[in-house]
Amino acid sequence: MADLKGADIVDGSHGASVSSHSDHVAEESFQPYVDEKKLLWKTDLHVVPILFIVYLAAFLDRVNISNALTMGLPAELGLEGQQSNIALCIFFVPYIIFEIPSNILMKKLNPHIYLPACILCFGIIMLGQGFVQSYSGLLATRFFLGLAESGIFPGSFYLISFWYKKEEAQKRFTIYWSSTILSGAFGGLLASAIGCMNGIRGLSNWRWVFILEGIATILIGILAFFCITDFPREAKWLSPEERTFILNKTKTNESRVIPVTAKDVFAFLRTPKAWLGAIMYFSVLVTSYSLSYFTPTIIQTLGYSTIETQLHSVPPFASAFGLAIVLAYLSDKVRMRSPFIFFGLALLITGLSILITTHGSSHFSAEYAGICLTAMGSFGIGGMIICWYVMNLQGHVERSIGTAWMIGFGNCGGIVATFLFVKKDAPYYHTGYTVCLSMGCLCVAACAGYALHIWQRKKAVAGIEKEGNEMDHVLYL
Numbered sequence: 001m002a003d004l005k006g007a008d009i010v011d012g013s014h015g016a017s018v019s020s021h022s023d024h025v026a027e028e029s030f031q032p033y034v035d036e037k038k039l040l041w042k043t044d045l046h047v048v049p050i051l052f053i054v055y056l057a058a059f060l061d062r063v064n065i066s067n068a069l070t071m072g073l074p075a076e077l078g079l080e081g082q083q084s085n086i087a088l089c090i091f092f093v094p095y096i097i098f099e100i101p102s103n104i105l106m107k108k109l110n111p112h113i114y115l116p117a118c119i120l121c122f123g124i125i126m127l128g129q130g131f132v133q134s135y136s137g138l139l140a141t142r143f144f145l146g147l148a149e150s151g152i153f154p155g156s157f158y159l160i161s162f163w164y165k166k167e168e169a170q171k172r173f174t175i176y177w178s179s180t181i182l183s184g185a186f187g188g189l190l191a192s193a194i195g196c197m198n199g200i201r202g203l204s205n206w207r208w209v210f211i212l213e214g215i216a217t218i219l220i221g222i223l224a225f226f227c228i229t230d231f232p233r234e235a236k237w238l239s240p241e242e243r244t245f246i247l248n249k250t251k252t253n254e255s256r257v258i259p260v261t262a263k264d265v266f267a268f269l270r271t272p273k274a275w276l277g278a279i280m281y282f283s284v285l286v287t288s289y290s291l292s293y294f295t296p297t298i299i300q301t302l303g304y305s306t307i308e309t310q311l312h313s314v315p316p317f318a319s320a321f322g323l324a325i326v327l328a329y330l331s332d333k334v335r336m337r338s339p340f341i342f343f344g345l346a347l348l349i350t351g352l353s354i355l356i357t358t359h360g361s362s363h364f365s366a367e368y369a370g371i372c373l374t375a376m377g378s379f380g381i382g383g384m385i386i387c388w389y390v391m392n393l394q395g396h397v398e399r400s401i402g403t404a405w406m407i408g409f410g411n412c413g414g415i416v417a418t419f420l421f422v423k424k425d426a427p428y429y430h431t432g433y434t435v436c437l438s439m440g441c442l443c444v445a446a447c448a449g450y451a452l453h454i455w456q457r458k459k460a461v462a463g464i465e466k467e468g469n470e471m472d473h474v475l476y477l
Helices: 036-063 071-077 083-089 092-097 099-109 111-129 135-149 153-160 166-197 206-227 239-251 264-268 272-300 306-312 314-335 338-357 361-390 395-410 414-415 428-462 471-475
Strands: none
Touching: 036 111, 036 153, 036 166, 036 239, 036 272, 083 135, 092 099, 092 135, 092 395, 092 414, 092 471, 099 111, 099 153, 111 135, 111 206, 135 395, 153 166, 153 206, 153 361, 153 395, 166 206, 166 272, 166 306, 166 361, 206 264, 264 272, 264 395, 272 306, 272 314, 272 338, 272 361, 272 395, 272 471, 306 314, 314 338, 314 361, 314 471, 338 361, 338 428, 361 395, 395 414, 395 428, 414 428
């Protein structure tokens, strides 16, 4: 974007990215020798594992209510009609509204301060949710949980994007995204174990789900303060030579202190890529959130007990995790995103087609296969869609706005998902499956539109003579 502040400038003689900001680092041609493989391994250890653990806890805290709803929560709090769906939905109101402000705030405060503060907050709120006594109390804790979590997901992707070049990014994005997948699998296992704690110290088992996971999140927040890294310019564990190398290889050489204004936000929102990216993520999240929140509910309609329901909710997420890792490896290897995204969407549409047309206990195997294929299709490509979009954005200003916008708008899909699988539609859930199938088709159209947009941008600069084609590096199909 030409009108966004802090855009990188490319030196025509060297092909290295240098900042318009005064505190730029040395150019690539002046860079001393650095062992790239050793530095990449060092970077992986400092950046990805702690963010993975943080969001595993965050997403688990967000969706563990789906397990509680199959226990005694609705009866004990007297939930009626769609009140449980409203409790799921209210989380997304502050979560969506504060995505962009949160990224801007993190840019100012530094990730190692801002992200742990968010984690501690939602850990305390989750602990408190285990002691709510009414429907209104549940709504209040869900609302503030959404507010506290609003900075974690977009902030982490924003941070990761500045540490890796394009052909390294997908595997790291997918590993981080996989925390959402594993939380679904781990949540089912954990809930099945906690389900046996009913009555301990006079508390219902669903309360122990919130209490124990809240305590674990608080401990993770304390750990995160010491482990989360800042952006490459501010990371203290890098030597000057390593810092120069990373800034040059990623071509993200500008300072994070460059301000983001309302003009920058509105300028970005006028671009086609802003809306194509938002629609891609929104449409795939409708199905992802539906599975996260309602897989235990759907499986329970097949006649399983509470413990069996939690255990049978694990394999769909485990299979999605395996596919996500394989697709990420192949995508980075061939330096393309769209073919693998369309493959995942094909699985998604196939799985939902099975679920719409197959019903009854005699067709359990087919229904369960449909759930697995749907999970593989939606969760398997979610991280790939984010990486495809975010790594085609440039600089702190565009990435801070674009990452938050995509994830904020996309999470409107969570609001839609919370009302798709209601009790009156059980056990066939025609409405839920039909809407998810429609969203899958919309995602196909949006991804095709974005691929065309990227192809047109690449074609527009094809005649520009540069030593090393910067656009080939920036824009991945």
